[in-house]
Amino acid sequence: MKIQKRKLILASTAMLALFTPACDDDDTVGDGMNPTGDAAATGGTSGTADAAATGGTTGTGGTPSKGDAAVGGDAAVAGDAAVTGGTGGTVAAVKSSLGRLLVSDNNPENPRIVLFDLDDGKKLVEYPMLSATAVYASEPTSGYGWINQRNGGLVEIVASGISQEKGALSMTTPFILGERLVAKLPTHWVTHESWVVSFNDGDGSFDYVLETSLGTRRPLMSRANTGKAHHGVAVISHGNVFATIPNPDPAATSTLPIGVSRRFLATPETIVDKAETCPGLHGEASNEETVAFGCTDGVQIWERKNNTFTARHLPNPANTPMGQRVGTIRMKDGVPLLVGNWGNGFAIVPYRDATPTWIQVDIGSANRGFYIEPTGNRLIVLGADGTLRAYNSTTGVAIGAPLQVIEAWPAMGLPAGMPRAGLRLGDGVAYVADPRTGSVTEINTVTWQKGRSFNVGGWPSSVTPFGLVKAVN
Numbered sequence: 001m002k003i004q005k006r007k008l009i010l011a012s013t014a015m016l017a018l019f020t021p022a023c024d025d026d027d028t029v030g031d032g033m034n035p036t037g038d039a040a041a042t043g044g045t046s047g048t049a050d051a052a053a054t055g056g057t058t059g060t061g062g063t064p065s066k067g068d069a070a071v072g073g074d075a076a077v078a079g080d081a082a083v084t085g086g087t088g089g090t091v092a093a094v095k096s097s098l099g100r101l102l103v104s105d106n107n108p109e110n111p112r113i114v115l116f117d118l119d120d121g122k123k124l125v126e127y128p129m130l131s132a133t134a135v136y137a138s139e140p141t142s143g144y145g146w147i148n149q150r151n152g153g154l155v156e157i158v159a160s161g162i163s164q165e166k167g168a169l170s171m172t173t174p175f176i177l178g179e180r181l182v183a184k185l186p187t188h189w190v191t192h193e194s195w196v197v198s199f200n201d202g203d204g205s206f207d208y209v210l211e212t213s214l215g216t217r218r219p220l221m222s223r224a225n226t227g228k229a230h231h232g233v234a235v236i237s238h239g240n241v242f243a244t245i246p247n248p249d250p251a252a253t254s255t256l257p258i259g260v261s262r263r264f265l266a267t268p269e270t271i272v273d274k275a276e277t278c279p280g281l282h283g284e285a286s287n288e289e290t291v292a293f294g295c296t297d298g299v300q301i302w303e304r305k306n307n308t309f310t311a312r313h314l315p316n317p318a319n320t321p322m323g324q325r326v327g328t329i330r331m332k333d334g335v336p337l338l339v340g341n342w343g344n345g346f347a348i349v350p351y352r353d354a355t356p357t358w359i360q361v362d363i364g365s366a367n368r369g370f371y372i373e374p375t376g377n378r379l380i381v382l383g384a385d386g387t388l389r390a391y392n393s394t395t396g397v398a399i400g401a402p403l404q405v406i407e408a409w410p411a412m413g414l415p416a417g418m419p420r421a422g423l424r425l426g427d428g429v430a431y432v433a434d435p436r437t438g439s440v441t442e443i444n445t446v447t448w449q450k451g452r453s454f455n456v457g458g459w460p461s462s463v464t465p466f467g468l469v470k471a472v473n
Contacts, residue, residue, distance in 0.1 A: 097169055099467030100124070100160045102145040103433060103440055104133040105458035106419050113147055114456050115158070115174045118465060121452050125173050130154060132419075137466035138191040138211055140374070140426045144177075145466045146196065148189050155181035155189075155198050155207070157214065160467025169469060179219055181207045188233040192286050195236040201255070204246060206234040208268075224268035231255045233284045235291055239265050240309060242291050242302060244281055245274060257281040260293055260300060262309060275300060275311035285329035285338060290351060292338050294326035299340065301351050314349060317358045328370075335376040335393060341367050346381065348396050361396040363389060368409065369423035373445065380430055380445060382423040384409045388430060388443055403448055405441055406434045419461035426465035435459035 098118035105112045111129040116122065130152030137145050143163070147156045157179060161172035184202025191197075191211070199206045204227055210220040224241070226232060232244035241264070244257035259276035263269070283294030291302045291309070298315040316325070326340030326347065338349045344366055348359040365383035372379055372393050379393040386409065387402035406421060414436070422433040430443040433456075440463050442451040 094169055095167065095469075096471035097162050097171075097467065097469045099140065099162065099465055099469065100145070100174055101431065101440065101454060102135045102137070102147075102158065102464050102466060103454070103456050103460050104129075104135050104147075104422075104462035105456055106132040106435070106461050107458035108132070108417060110458060112458070113158070114460075115145075116454050118467075121454065123454075127158075127176060134189070134462045135464050136189050136191070137464045138194070138196060140465050140468040141470070142211065142466050144211060144214055145174075145464060146189060148186055148198065150185055150187055150201075153183060153185065153202075155183065155186045159215075162467045162469055164469065174467075177214065179209075179214065179221060181209075181221070183207060184229075187231065188284070190233060190235045190284060192235055192237055197234045197236060199233050199244075201231050202229055204228045204230055204232060206232075206243060208234070208236060208241075222268075224263075226261070229255070230257055231282070232257050233281075233293075235284055235286055236265060237286055237291050237309075238304060238307075241265055241268050242309075243268075244293075245276055254280065260302070260311070262302065273309075273311075275302075275313075277311070277313045280325070282327045283329045283340070285331040287331040287335065288333045289336070290331070290338075292329050292331060292351065294329055294340060296325050299326055299329070299338065299349060299351075301338075303351075314351060314356055317360070330370060330372050330379070332372040332374075332376045332393075335372065337394060339370065339372065339379055339393065341370070346370055346379070346391075346396075348394070359396045361391065366409075368421060371423065371425045373425060374427060378445075380423075380425060382421065382432060388423075388432070390445070390448070400448055403443065403450070405432050405443060405450060407436070418459055422461045422463050424462075424464045427468055429465070431463045431465065433460040433463040435461050 101116040101118050103114045105114060111132055112126050113129060113133060114126040115124045117124050129149055131149045134148045135145055143160045145158045147158060157177040158174050159177055161174045163170045181198055183200040185200055186198045187201045188199040194210060194212045195208055196211050197206055197208045205223055205225040207223050213219045226243050226246060228246040230246035234241060234243040240262055243261050245259040245261050247258050259274060259278045261271045262273040263271055278293050278295035278300040280296035281293050285292050289304050293300045298313055300311060300313055302309040302311050324343050328341040330339045336352050338351055340347050342360055345361045345363040346367060350356050363381060363383055365385040368382045368384050370379060370381040377393060378399060379391045381389045383389060386404055386406040388405045389402045390399040392399060418435050424431050428446050430445050431440055433440045438457045438460060440454040440456060440460055444451050
């Protein structure tokens with residue numbers, strides 16, 4: 001195992017003292033678990049991160065040609081090269097790989113990311129971070145993992161180090177790319193249609209990157225703005241950009257948005273449509289036909305029909321308890337439903353219906369994270385009791401018995417600042433990070449059995465698999 005040292009930009013004592021992880025949609029608003037999820041959006045605690053944000057998006061690419069004009073925004077400029085690792089490569093005779101496991105260790109005394117080889121389970125490399133991180137991948141087969149350092153003012157990208165050459169796999173140490181996003185409080189991370197969008201709470205801007213352009217001489221990376229700092233989100237779908245609308249009231253105590261604007265990707269600074277009907281907006285998801293946002297009083301959806309999008313509000317069911325809301329949403333291509341967190345469980349909303357009937361499911365334990373499987377057939381939920389549960393993603397009916405994966409999460413008695421356990425799905429597997437034990441547990445979601453344990457140390461809380469390469473017959 002290697003510990004890589006690299007040039008860290010913006011590092012300072014003041015910045016390292018700032019320690020709030022990026023906002024994962026697992027950190028729901030209004031579920032009683034994270035009531036202050038919108039409190040840090042104004043940028044007032046950003047320290048030296050504010051000064052660093054003037055660099056905007058940086059990378060090794062040049063100015064996009066006119067053929068790339070649909071990207072819009074400022075052109076990416078050459079940044080400091082920060083590529084490390086990638087040495088010691090071998091060419092293996094195998095034609096497939098389970099990929100890599102990227103884990104955040106959010107112990108404030110030594111924030112870092114750790115990468116494991118999923119083929120043999122060995123720890124490959126770790127990198128020090130500026131602040132707490134949340135890690136993501138657009139899909140298990142993506143060759144890139146994304147590292148969001150909210151209070152560090154930085155989003156970095158790690159390459160799996162796995163590539164195909166002449167029918168065989170080339171393996172190198174995972175390495176940090178030179179391309180990075182320097183921003184004020186980068187928080188919500190979203191991916192759709194090969195686009196990755198990172199929303200910056202500190203000034204209301206958002207960076208968007210065409211992931212498939214990474215590794216080329218001219219990666220497409222750019223920035224647009226909503227005009228005001230707030231705890232927002234943006235997503236790209238079918239050549240449209242959906243970006244949150246900040247609350248214009250100067251006396252507002254919440255930094256949550258009030259609605260959504262629609263823009264064209266070619267002109268992302270110009271609003272062409274908007275719907276200010278989503279108070280306290282938090283949580284976003286999309287599939288091939290719909291984009292959805294969680295509101296205090298329901299869900300706002302944008303439906304694609306006749307090559308355009310129109311907005312519609314789906315109100316909460318009658319007799320919804322005060323304070324109960326959707327603050328996290330999951331959707332999947334080919335599944336005409338959305339799933340939102342709902343009390344001690346979740347709700348399935350058939351959004352195509354004119355007046356949808358919400359299927360409300362109480363799992364008997366606080367919902368600590370949930371995802372729809374890649375097949376779209378099952379919803380996998382992590383309960384606060386430490387069990388992993390499976391449900392039919394259309395009907396909400398439980399499938400099989402709960403599987404005890406980690407110990408139940410206590411209501412009190414943990415070290416101050418310790419993050420919650422984290423869940424992420426891969427191809428036929430799930431990963432649960434437990435900061436109390438310093439480990440990540442692998443679960444085979446096909447056989448419904450616990451598998452390997454990865455010893456991370458520290459406080460692992462965010463985890464994602466990436467770099468999966470399937471054999472081609």
